[in-house]
Amino acid sequence: xxxxxxxxxxxxxxxxxxxxxxxxxxxxxxxxxxxxxxxxxxxxxxxxxxxxxxxxxxxxxxxxxxxxxxxxxxxxxxxxxxxxxxxxxxxxxxxxxxxxxxxxxxxxxxxxxxxxxxxxxxxxxxxxxxxxxxxxxxxxxxxxxxxxxxxxxxxxxxxxxxxxxxxxxxxxxxxxxxxxxxxxxxxxxxxxxxxxxxxxxxxxxxxxxxxxxxxxxxxxxxxxxxxxxxxxxxxxxxxxxxxxxxxxxxxxxxxxxxxxxxxxxxxxxxxxxxxxxxxxxxxxxxxxxxxxxxxxxxxxxxxxxxxxxxxxxxxxxxxxxxxxxxxxxxxxxxxxxxxxxxxxxxxxxxxxxxxxxxxxxxxxxxxxxxxxxxxxxxxxxxxxxxxxxxxxxx
Amino acid sequence: xxxxxxxxxxxxxxxxxxxxxxxxxxxxxxxxxxxxxxxxxxxxxxxxxxxxxxxxxxxxxxxxxxxxxxxxxxxxxxxxxxxxxxxxxxxxxxxxxxxxxxxxxxxxxxxxxxxxxxxxxxxxxxxxxxxxxxxxxxxxxxxxxxxxxxxxxxxxxxxxxxxxxxxxxxxxxxxxxxxxxxxxxxxxxxxxxxxxxx
Amino acid sequence: xxxxxxxxxxxxxxxxxxxxxxxxxxxxxxxxxxxxxxxxxxxxxxxxxxxxxxxxxxxxxxxxxxxxxxxxxxxxxxxxxxxxxxxxxxxxxxxxxxxxxxxxxxxxxxxxxxxxxxxxxxxxxxxxxxxxxxxxxxxxxxxxxxxxxxxxxxxxxxxxxxxxxxxxxxxxxxxxxxxxxxxxxxxxxxxxxxxxxxxxxxxxxxxxxxxxxxxxxxxxxxxxxxxxxxxxxx
Numbered sequence: 159x160x161x162x163x164x165x166x167x168x169x170x171x172x173x174x175x176x177x178x179x180x181x182x183x184x185x186x187x188x189x190x191x192x193x194x195x196x197x198x199x200x201x202x203x204x205x206x207x208x209x210x211x212x213x214x215x216x217x218x219x220x221x222x223x224x225x226x227x228x229x230x231x232x233x234x235x236x237x238x239x240x241x242x243x244x245x246x247x248x249x250x251x252x253x254x255x256x257x258x259x260x261x262x263x264x265x266x267x268x269x270x271x272x273x274x275x276x277x278x279x280x281x282x283x284x285x286x287x288x289x290x291x292x293x294x295x296x297x298x299x300x301x302x303x304x305x306x307x308x309x310x311x312x313x314x315x316x317x318x319x320x321x322x323x324x325x326x327x328x329x330x331x332x333x334x335x336x337x338x339x340x341x342x343x344x345x346x347x348x349x350x351x352x353x354x355x356x357x358x359x360x361x362x363x364x365x366x367x368x369x370x371x372x373x374x375x376x377x378x379x380x381x382x383x384x385x386x387x388x389x390x391x392x393x394x395x396x397x398x399x400x401x402x403x404x405x406x407x408x409x410x411x412x413x414x415x416x417x418x419x420x421x422x423x424x425x426x427x428x429x430x431x432x433x434x435x436x437x438x439x440x441x442x443x444x445x446x447x448x449x450x451x452x453x454x455x456x457x458x459x460x461x462x463x464x465x466x467x468x469x470x471x472x473x474x475x476x477x478x479x480x481x482x483x484x485x486x487x488x489x490x491x492x493x494x495x496x497x498x499x500x501x502x503x504x505x506x507x508x509x510x511x512x513x514x515x516x517x518x519x520x521x522x523x524x525x526x527x528x529x530x531x532x533x534x535x536x537x538x539x540x541x542x543x544x545x546x547x548x549x550x551x552x
Numbered sequence: 553x554x555x556x557x558x559x560x561x562x563x564x565x566x567x568x569x570x571x572x573x574x575x576x577x578x579x580x581x582x583x584x585x586x587x588x589x590x591x592x593x594x595x596x597x598x599x600x601x602x603x604x605x606x607x608x609x610x611x612x613x614x615x616x617x618x619x620x621x622x623x624x625x626x627x628x629x630x631x632x633x634x635x636x637x638x639x640x641x642x643x644x645x646x647x648x649x650x651x652x653x654x655x656x657x658x659x660x661x662x663x664x665x666x667x668x669x670x671x672x673x674x675x676x677x678x679x680x681x682x683x684x685x686x687x688x689x690x691x692x693x694x695x696x697x698x699x700x701x702x703x704x705x706x707x708x709x710x711x712x713x714x715x716x717x718x719x720x721x722x723x724x725x726x727x728x729x730x731x732x733x734x735x736x737x738x739x740x741x742x743x744x745x746x747x748x749x750x
Numbered sequence: 751x752x753x754x755x756x757x758x759x760x761x762x763x764x765x766x767x768x769x770x771x772x773x774x775x776x777x778x779x780x781x782x783x784x785x786x787x788x789x790x791x792x793x794x795x796x797x798x799x800x801x802x803x804x805x806x807x808x809x810x811x812x813x814x815x816x817x818x819x820x821x822x823x824x825x826x827x828x829x830x831x832x833x834x835x836x837x838x839x840x841x842x843x844x845x846x847x848x849x850x851x852x853x854x855x856x857x858x859x860x861x862x863x864x865x866x867x868x869x870x871x872x873x874x875x876x877x878x879x880x881x882x883x884x885x886x887x888x889x890x891x892x893x894x895x896x897x898x899x900x901x902x903x904x905x906x907x908x909x910x911x912x913x914x915x916x917x918x919x920x921x922x923x924x925x926x927x928x929x930x931x932x933x934x935x936x937x938x939x940x941x942x943x944x945x946x947x948x949x950x951x952x953x954x955x956x957x958x959x960x961x962x963x964x965x966x967x968x969x970x971x972x973x974x975x976x977x978x979x980x981x982x983x984x
Contacts, residue, residue: 192612255707262729265634267739286772288627293634297624301740311620315611319604360953364960371783371961372968375776377631398729448600508597510590521601525608532612 172226182220184524189215189531196539207542214238214538215531222523226516228491232326233336239534240333244391246541249548251393259396268295271304273392274313275331275436276382278366282374291377316533319525321447322440325430325470325488327530330537331388332430339421339469347423348466355471358432359486366435387412387429431470431486441486449522450505451494453481454512458501464493481511489522632656633732636669636744641690647677652688655749656733665748667733668721670698672743678702685717688747696721698745700736712736714747722748759923760930763911767934770907774935778807778900780965781847785896786945787958796946803897804939808932810901815928818912819921836903840973843899844966850892851962 173181189212196208218231225231251258264270272294283289290296290306298305316328325332345351351358369381383395384405390413397403412433420428430437444450453464458478465473472487483493494502503515504522607615629635636653643650653669668688672678681701685694700712714724714736722734724747729735735746782803789799911931915924948954 261737262732262735263737263739263744266636266732266735266737266744267742268630268635269739283631284626284628288629289631290628291631294630296628296630305620307620307623308616310623311618312611312616314619315607315615318615319608319611357956360957361960363953363957364964367783367957367961368780368964368968371780372965375780377633396729399731448597448604506597506601508593508600510594518601521605525605528605528608529611 173223175224178220178223181223181520182216185219185527185531186212186216188528189535192532192535193539201543203543203546204539207539207546210542211535211539215527215535219523219527222527227495228519228523229495232490233340235530235534236326236333237337237340238333239330239537240335240337242541242545243330243537244334244388246537246544247392249544257396258393260393261396262398265293265395267301268293268299269302270294271302271393272306272309273382274309275386275388275434276379277310277313278435278439279369279373279379279381282370283377286374287377289377291373291379292382312533316529317440317443319529321443321449321489322437322485322487323447323449323489323522323526324440324443325434325437326490327526328533329430330534332427334388334391335417335421335427335429336469338418339425339427342422342425345423345425347420348425351424351426351471352466356474359471359484361432362434362438362486365433366438369435381435384408385412387417387433389413425469426471427469430488431472437470437486437488444485444487448507449489449518450507451483451487451489451491452503452505452511453478454501454503455479455481457499457512459499461498463496463498464502467492467496489526494519633658633664636671636746643686645684647679648672648674650684650686652686652690655688665722665731665733667746667748670745670747672745674741675702675706675738675743676741678743682743688721693718696747698736698747700743700745702743703738706738710736710738710743712745714745716747720750722750724748759914759918759927762914763927763930764934766907766911766914767931768937769934770910771935771938773907775938777903778939780968781843781896781900782939782942783945784958784961784965785850785892786942787948787950787961788955789946789950791946791948791950793943793946796943799893800939800942802893804932804936806894806897807901807936808929810898811928811932812925814902814908814912815915815924816921818916819918819924821916834977837973837976839899839903840969840976843896843903844968844970844973846892846895846899847962847966847969850896851959851966 193208193212196204200208215235218235221231222228248258255261255264260270270293272292276292280290280292283291292306294304294306295302296306298308317324320327365381365385369385373380382389385408387409389406389409394406394409395402397406412429416429416433420426426432458481460475460478462475462478465471465475465478468487469490469492470486470488472484473493474484477484491504494504496502503512504519505511505515506518506521509518632638633656637656638654640652640654643652649672651671651673653671655666655668656664657666658664670686670688672682672684679702681699683697683699685697687693688695694717696717697715698712699715700710703710709728711726711728712724713726714721716723724730724734724736727734727736729737733746733748735744737744785803786796786799789796911928915927918924918927
């Protein structure tokens with residue numbers, strides 16, 4: 159497992175400081191560009207938070223360049239977003255309405271902020287009945303800037319760049335379980351996961367087909383109403399009858415089980431890899447994305463370190479033998495960083511495998527980190543600003 | 553000549569060259585073709601990568617807004633179970649108005665009762681106690697009597713009563729936000745009432 | 751005149767079927783999709799299996815048509831006994847989906863005990879879901895069971911057709927009414943044949959069986975809600 163320090167190589171200098179700084183410069187400029195509006199028209203809290211975020215993101219990218227590793231530094235960013243997002247979000251809910259629960263009044267007035275995870279369920283009703291089965295608003299309003307059009311727009315634009323790497327660089331939920339997965343020193347249920355990984359990695363697809371079909375049949379966002387673990391740390395329909403009480407119980411149970419306990423025991427991203435239907439949906443975009451991870455069969459010694467390090471078991475013996483990952487690879491870079499023979503490499507489709515992999519890595523990382531800075535970075539900045547607002551001496 | 557040398561070098565570095573052990577004239581042309589194909593693919597790949605980076609740069613400035621506009625102008629609407637449907641008529645009262653919506657019927661297997669939404673607005677202008685008889689179907693005769701108190705605190709939970717004046721609607725007693733088809737709630741500067749239809 | 755009256759009823763039934771086909775699709779589509787996913791690739795084999803499914807569905811329609819005509823116009827939409835029947839049918843559908851996805855227990859045991867069974871089956875460790883890529887054993891009986899159960903599922907358009915059929919003069923007229931109604935709804939199932947072009951891999955088959963189990967949970971929940979009388983509105 160990549161998060162086991164014994165199997166990760168110690169960070170060593172991959173390239174010189176000067177070259178690393180040069181390569182980091184575009185990201186530094188991009189970060190400044192992204193947060194310029196925050197400096198121009200926001201309060202002191204957000205300006206400080208934005209400055210911290212710029213330094214944070216730029217430093218991590220510099221370390222990626224300097225050490226040649228991706229996973230370790232990406233994970234720091236991702237876990238930070240995963241833990242800070244719920245904090246900032248819940249704080250804003252409490253400030254606004256004193257509760258995490260969504261009252262029915264907000265749903266009927268279209269004030270429910272849109273979450274991208276419901277996107278697959280919307281497709282069939284929208285296509286056949288021109289109906290959005292979500293209690294939000296299509297256009298942004300003063301009380302709901304996270305409108306459906308805006309969120310779908312940003313999701314699609316970022317997916318064109320990232321593909322399934324959304325799950326490693328953009329999803330503001332995945333960092334929670336990646337954090338819990340890194341807490342334990344060694345996995346306790348590792349053998350079970352490996353033994354049944356060939357079935358477990360198909361479960362998200364089954365859930366995807368199920369929620370799409372049933373959502374279209376009953377015109378309800380089934381995943382949001384019944385199966386989303388992250389309702390437990392964001393917002394959920396107010397408990398007002400037996401049904402909503404059952405729903406809340408399911409949310410909490412799924413969160414504790416799939417996001418906290420199982421990642422801790424297995425050191426895998428169990429919710430992402432074995433449950434999330436949106437992740438399965440994003441996997442489809444891996445087919446059109448140009449970046450992937452491949453294996454140089456001439457260098458590979460079949461030690462399976464890559465397989466055990468993959469957080470979502472996106473590698474099998476058969477796929478490694480073919481020199482590829484499976485479709486659900488989220489391009490986190492864990493296998494590349496852990497491979498002692500440099501057999502696992504970044505690859506640009508259409509070019510020879512293992513020829514200039516660092517170039518492929520750079521091209522991928524520039525796009526991915528730009529998206530991460532724009533999206534996750536703004537979440538970080540807002541959450542840090544919220545934390546500062548709640549500081550006791552303020 | 554340079555291309556041939558390049559192609560030869562490419563062939564000699566190719567693993568299968570060792571296995572075949574023979575390099576005929578025809579093979580060299582095939583190798584040349586393969587080499588050209590590989591070059592074209594590489595050029596296309598790097599062009600694609602460049603385009604991806606360009607897309608990344610354009611996301612916050614152009615693409616995000618463009619895609620949002622496409623969704624916004626796709627002729628989509630929020631499910632009437634959530635939005636309440638379309639407006640049927642507006643009834644003016646003294647200082648406020650009552651907006652009556654079209655009946656929302658559940659679609660296919662949708663797990664909801666049919667209902668009619670009635671909105672009293674603006675909530676700030678309503679008297680402390682409202683009791684109104686409202687014509688829902690536009691036949692000139694009142695169908696329900698809606699009664700509720702408007703709390704001073706805009707965030708306080710509301711309760712209300714709906715008395716059906718004919719057999720077409722369901723009476724509700726002391727209802728707050730029971731379901732999407734049975735409620736008396738304050739949403740912003742509006743009081744939203746939903747009455748189930750029999 | 752009788753012929754005209756019959757053809758008018760049939761026309762009415764056909765139009766009713768075409769108009770309410772989406773409801774049938776919404777009811778039965780979730781069942782059909784995973785079941786079609788486990789069929790071997792090819793439009794011909796899909797046509798065969800879809801034909802079996804629809805034939806069983808037609809049989810369900812005929813049973814219902816005969817029952818409503820015999821009972822007469824006392825079958826009304828407000829009939830409270832219908833609640834028990836609907837809930838029961840949904841639970842049966844859930845059970846059929848589970849059995850179909852997982853496989854008959856006695857068949858698994860027999861296979862496991864057989865000296866000719868592969869080692870994995872003799873160990874008896876794996877159920878149908880764990881054996882990746884193996885379609886459920888009972889393809890034909892699955893089609894018949896699922897088709898029949900969806901055919902007698904009492905959705906509102908079905909009941910509308912039932913009330914109308916109960917008012918017809920002869921049993922043959924009621925049966926013909928439902929044949930025409932079936933034809934109208936069956937048109938909506940033709941697009942499922944396009945699934946024959948989708949490549950079948952062991953993963954696709956396994957996902958289909960998992961979806962069937964999930965749908966069984968959903969129909970089970972729905973059936974129980976109906977039976978306990980809790981129409982759980984949102």
